[in-house]
Amino acid sequence: MKLISASASPFVRKVRVLMHETGQTEDIDLLDIKTSPVATNDDVKAANPVGKIPALIRDDAPALYDSRVICRFLDSRANAGLYPEAMLWDVLTLEATADGIMDAAVLVTYEGRLRPAELQDDNWREAQWEKVARAVSALNTRWMSHLAGPLDMGQIAVGCALGYLDFRHDARKWRRGNDALATWYESFSQRDSMIATAPTD
Secondary structure (H helix, E strand, O other): OEEEEOOOOHHHHHHHHHHHHOOOHHHOEEEEOOOEOOEOOHHHHHHOOOOOOOEEEOOOOOOEEOHHHHHHHHHHHHOOOOOOHHHHHHHHHHHHHHHHHHHHHHHHHHHHHOOOHHHOOHHHHHHHHHHHHHHHHHHHHHOHHHHOOOOOHHHHHHHHHHHHHHHHHHHHOOOOOOHHHHHHHHHHOOOHHHHHOOOOO
């Protein structure tokens, strides 16, 4: 199998962390590409009609895309239990919260990097960041007992979301007022899987 990927993508990182945690790194080749919403790579378009990464190219079946779909597939393939049935809805909600942080933070990045300066909209950008701030606050106030529990996909997604905030939006200081979450992330970010998948430009 091949994973269409880019090191800077937090959605790709989710999949790669899962691969490390479940012992599947040797089974999947990384196809590292350059792509963007305004210059979509041909390999990405061939694997995913909406032109987003990651996409998992399988040897004997159609490609899978969307990080949540790929993560569920790889978790099932390894029988890893990162989506435990007893807590499934909590795990999925936590993963969705983390993905929402990633979505909004990536849009803030795109606004600054891809849109011409004269067309950039500060109100729109701040509205996206407010989504990030609300979600981070919710993690800090509602989800710490879950984050402190056994490893699951919700935790991995949150770790990758916070890592992306450090990578692209460190000046926004997401840790301010979120002490419990910051302490959790300081520990989680030292996992071998997180260190091995640290983003680069």
